[in-house]
Amino acid sequence: MTGLLALTSELSLIIGTLLADGSPVLQRLSLLVTSPLVWAIMVGAIGIWLMLPRSGRVGGAGWWLSVVALVLLLLIMAVNPAMGELGELVLVFAIAACITACLIGVISWITPRDNFVARAIGATLAAAGLVLVVITLPPLVDIGPRILFWALAGMTAISAVATISMKSPIYSALWFALTILITAGLFFMQGAQFLAVATVVVYAGAIIVTFLFLLMLAQPEGHESYDRMSWGRSASAVASVCGVLMAAGLAYAINHLQYETGASSAPAVAATKAKDVLHEEHVAKLGSELFSQHLVSVEIGGTLLLVALVGAIVIVMRSRSEALTNQSRLAVYSNGAKRRGVNLD
Amino acid sequence: MTDEAVLLQNFLAIGAILFAVGLIGFIVRRNMIVMFLCVEMMLQGVSLSLVAWGRFHGDWGGQMLVIFIITVAACEAAIALGLILLLFRQSGKLDIAFWQNVREEGQPPYVDTEVPEEREEDQLWPRLTPAGIEPEVNIEEQLHRPRV
Numbered sequence: 232m233t234g235l236l237a238l239t240s241e242l243s244l245i246i247g248t249l250l251a252d253g254s255p256v257l258q259r260l261s262l263l264v265t266s267p268l269v270w271a272i273m274v275g276a277i278g279i280w281l282m283l284p285r286s287g288r289v290g291g292a293g294w295w296l297s298v299v300a301l302v303l304l305l306l307i308m309a310v311n312p313a314m315g316e317l318g319e320l321v322l323v324f325a326i327a328a329c330i331t332a333c334l335i336g337v338i339s340w341i342t343p344r345d346n347f348v349a350r351a352i353g354a355t356l357a358a359a360g361l362v363l364v365v366i367t368l369p370p371l372v373d374i375g376p377r378i379l380f381w382a383l384a385g386m387t388a389i390s391a392v393a394t395i396s397m398k399s400p401i402y403s404a405l406w407f408a409l410t411i412l413i414t415a416g417l418f419f420m421q422g423a424q425f426l427a428v429a430t431v432v433v434y435a436g437a438i439i440v441t442f443l444f445l446l447m448l449a450q451p452e453g454h455e456s457y458d459r460m461s462w463g464r465s466a467s468a469v470a471s472v473c474g475v476l477m478a479a480g481l482a483y484a485i486n487h488l489q490y491e492t493g494a495s496s497a498p499a500v501a502a503t504k505a506k507d508v509l510h511e512e513h514v515a516k517l518g519s520e521l522f523s524q525h526l527v528s529v530e531i532g533g534t535l536l537l538v539a540l541v542g543a544i545v546i547v548m549r550s551r552s553e554a555l556t557n558q559s560r561l562a563v564y565s566n567g568a569k570r571r572g573v574n575l576d
Numbered sequence: 577m578t579d580e581a582v583l584l585q586n587f588l589a590i591g592a593i594l595f596a597v598g599l600i601g602f603i604v605r606r607n608m609i610v611m612f613l614c615v616e617m618m619l620q621g622v623s624l625s626l627v628a629w630g631r632f633h634g635d636w637g638g639q640m641l642v643i644f645i646i647t648v649a650a651c652e653a654a655i656a657l658g659l660i661l662l663l664f665r666q667s668g669k670l671d672i673a674f675w676q677n678v679r680e681e682g683q684p685p686y687v688d689t690e691v692p693e694e695r696e697e698d699q700l701w702p703r704l705t706p707a708g709i710e711p712e713v714n715i716e717e718q719l720h721r722p723r724v
Contacts, residue, residue: 279597283604361593369582376583384590391594391617395601400610400670407613410594414620421587421631423639426623426646433646437616437653444657445609448664456691457606457671467604474600481592485585508634520636521643528640532647539651546658 272479275360280471281353282396283461353396360475361388379420387413398458401445408438422509425517580632587628594621608660608670612653619649 371377390413393406411434418427461467510516521529598617605611623642630638660670667674676686 279600283600369585371582371586372579380583380586384586384593387590388593388597391597394617395597395605395610395614400607403607403610403613407617410617411620414594414624417587417590417624418627421583421627423627423631423642426627426639426642429643429646430623433650434616437650440653440657441609441613444660448609448661448670455607455669455671456688457669457673458610460688460691461604461606462673462686470600470603474596474603477599478592478596481596482589485588485592508631508636508639517636517639521640524636525640528644532644535651536647539654543654543658546655546662549662 271360271362272475273360274356275478276471276475278353278356278358278360279392279396279475280468282357282392283467283471354392357392358389361385376420380417383413383416383420387417400458401442404438404442404445408435411435411438422513424513584628584632588625591621591623591625591628594618594624596621606672608663608672611672612656612660615656616649616653619645 371380387410390406390409394403394410397403397406411430415427415430418424418430461470507516595618598614598621601614601617602611605614623645626638626641626645628638630636663675664670673686673688679685
């Protein structure tokens with residue numbers, strides 16, 4: 232949210248600059264064109280939008296709305312000089328992405344949306360957006376962790392987008408399971424071993440239950456119509472733009488983080504604590520912390536679990552008793568009576 | 577910039593991406609179970625950020641918070657699936673748009689203008705490898721299969 236606040240405050244700044252004089256704006260526009268984050272936002276938004284299920288042909292409104300939002304975003308990003316520092320490779324990449332995005336936009340505008348080509352193009356664009364985000368991040372020093380992180384992060388992002396873009400909810404659940412597994416891998420990479428295992432155990436159970444629910448509730452006639460579309464014409468476009476703008480705001484804040492943390496005392500503080508988090512006896516340390524410092528929270532959490540358990544049972548039981556109307560109750564009663572050989576008359 | 581700070585930034589970025597993707601899915605999708613999965617995905621994004629901050633500061637606060645997040649998520653899953661089952665029994669659909677009659681007074685109803693047709697090539701379903709002896713199929717029982 233800080234990022235979004237900073238974005239809005241700088242929006243007023245750029246408007247003031249635009250009114251004041253012309254030459255720095257041109258300079259900023261050139262910085263803007265060469266900024267990978269901007270291209271990541273643009274390409275990512277269009278890509279996710281193309282992949283989401285929608286109703287039929289989307290008119291021009293959603294398209295132009297996204298274009299206007301992206302142009303606005305470009306203007307905002309222009310004031311951040313840090314975004315402009317990049318090599319020639321990125322510049323080539325950005326120009327290629329620009330041309331591709333324009334072509335794709337025209338092609339997918341005139342063709343029916345809900346087909347394989349649009350989804351494939353959307354996937355390509357979203358992947359390009361991801362790559363551009365990765366370019367903006369500072370790389371880890373060692374090559375091993377760097378490759379590991381980028382592989383895990385890329386798979387997480389891909390499976391997350393697949394989760395929300397699959398038409399069949401069963402496939403969504405499977406992709407979500409993959410997301411959870413890779414997140415557990417990321418936890419391992421951070422040294423949070425217990426959390427990684429706990430995530431796999433808890434969410435594996437949750438996913439299996441969800442999967443059973445889907446098998447139980449899914450209709451055999453094919454995809455339901457509500458799985459093949461969204462709210463109206465431009466809802467998915469607006470949602471994509473808003474979501475990616477939010478990610479951009481967060482990325483903006485994270486990029487500004489480096490100026491604050493670079494010379495701050497946070498790493499020094501961490502060093503004095505002797506990296507308790509990375510201790511050999513991880514679970515022992517974690518347990519002692521959990522049951523000494525957070526004892527009350529543990530108790531409250533246990534109570535919450537009990538309450539949720541009882542609540543879930545009450546919800547399901549009540550719905551069952553309401554579902555039995557008078558007629559069906561009578562039918563059940565008479566069936567049971569017949570079985571026992573009792574004559575109701 | 578130290579390696580720890582770089583690690584923090586990278587993890588914050590991936591956490592932000594997960595959160596944003598989950599948000600988009602929650603707004604766009606209409607299947608209640610998929611919406612529930614999207615909420616879980618947003619929680620995962622937050623958990624990643626918390627663990628990264630905990631590692632950066634070298635204390636246990638982040639991981640403790642994630643443990644409680646997992647606890648609350650488990651409670652949420654129990655309640656949410658119970659509610660979904662309740663709603664499904666009343667409407668026979670997982671569509672959240674069915675419940676728009678609880679909307680505020682004076683709001684216009686949302687009506688689907690164009691419903692895309694289901695095509696043959698979209699009918700792809702997961703296949704399980706058969707194992708063991710195939711059971712005898714009772715056709716009458718299949719016809720009277722109760723819907724929940």
